[in-house]
Amino acid sequence: MSDQPPSQTDMELEADWHQVRDFLVQHPSLIRDDEALLEELGLRINAANVVEFGPAALARLSAAKHRESSARKELEDTAEANFAAQAQSYAAVCDLLEARNHSDLARRLNDAAQLRFGLTCGVIGLEGPERTPAGWRALGPGTVDSVLGHEGQSRLGEPRLADVLFAEDAERIQSVALVRIVLWNPARQGVLAFGSSDPEGFTPDMGAELVAFLARVVERTAERWPVL
Numbered sequence: 001m002s003d004q005p006p007s008q009t010d011m012e013l014e015a016d017w018h019q020v021r022d023f024l025v026q027h028p029s030l031i032r033d034d035e036a037l038l039e040e041l042g043l044r045i046n047a048a049n050v051v052e053f054g055p056a057a058l059a060r061l062s063a064a065k066h067r068e069s070s071a072r073k074e075l076e077d078t079a080e081a082n083f084a085a086q087a088q089s090y091a092a093v094c095d096l097l098e099a100r101n102h103s104d105l106a107r108r109l110n111d112a113a114q115l116r117f118g119l120t121c122g123v124i125g126l127e128g129p130e131r132t133p134a135g136w137r138a139l140g141p142g143t144v145d146s147v148l149g150h151e152g153q154s155r156l157g158e159p160r161l162a163d164v165l166f167a168e169d170a171e172r173i174q175s176v177a178l179v180r181i182v183l184w185n186p187a188r189q190g191v192l193a194f195g196s197s198d199p200e201g202f203t204p205d206m207g208a209e210l211v212a213f214l215a216r217v218v219e220r221t222a223e224r225w226p227v228l
Contacts, residue, residue, distance in 0.1 A: 088116040089210045093217050102133030105221055109214075113194050120197045121169050124218060125161070126183070126190040131227050136190075137165050144180055144189040154179045154208040165193045175202040179215040183222055192218055 024031060092112035099105035106124050113122030125137040125144075132138040139161075145152075147160050156177045162170040173195035181190040192215040196202055 086210065089214060092116050092214060096214075096217050096221055099221055101225055102222060102227070103135035105218065106133070106135035109192075109218065117194070119201070120172050120195045121166055122192075122194045123165050124181070124190060124192055124222075125165050127188055130188065133222075133227055137167070139164060139190070144191050147191070148178060148180055152180070154212055155204075156202040156206050156208055156211075157204045159195065161191075161193070162195070165191070166195050169195060172197045174199040177202045177208065177211045179208065179212050181215050181219050183219060184227075 095108050095112055096105060099108050109122045109124060113119040123137050124135075125139045126132050127139045127141050127143055129141065143161070143164070148155055154177070157175060159170075159173045159176045160178070162173045162176070165176075166173050175196045175198060177194040177196075179192045181192050182188070183190060192211070194202070194211065
């Protein structure tokens with residue numbers, strides 16, 4: 001609430017309104033008998049000589065109610081979609097934790113991307129020059145920083161690294177979700193990548209929390225085994 005005192009104009013308008021109101025109370029027939037004014041205000045006189053909402057006012061109320069209903073439905077749909085995504089993410093985690101080796105982990109991640117999330121593919125990329133696990137994508141040194149930025153942890157939106165990460169699926173990828181991963185000691189940089197054939201599948205304004213959660217699971221699971 002503003003602490004500023006009312007302006008001279010505000011005080012004059014308030015004084016004028018009180019005068020108008022007092023006048024209308026003393027002469028109610030001026031409003032009841034003015035059909036054009038009643039119509040403009042969206043009011044009408046019923047049989048009991050009581051002013052009611054007319055069609056115009058009812059239309060405005062109906063429109064407001066429709067907007068409220070639409071907004072509520074949109075919130076409900078968003079909440080339902082978020083709940084479904086979380087449920088699928090947790091189910092995917094259970095699948096990943098059952099992996100037997102690095103190649104099985106990569107296969108399970110791709111299966112989760114396609115079967116649980118309706119995406120084109122999911123892959124794990126790892127920077128060299130050291131050996132890359134079977135089923136993973138080999139990346140050149142510094143590739144992850146070049147895509148995510150030196151301090152960047154995730155990026156959603158237009159496809160980058162598509163040719164390197166998604167190989168034969170690259171031409172179908174229209175949007176990606178990329179999350180940095182760090183594995184073993186000494187640390188090796190990598191990226192967890194999901195690709196979608198829908199340009200709006202991943203957009204910069206989306207949250208990356210669930211994808212980052214899956215990335216942490218991949219990190220912990222992959223560190224069970226050395227790279228052979």
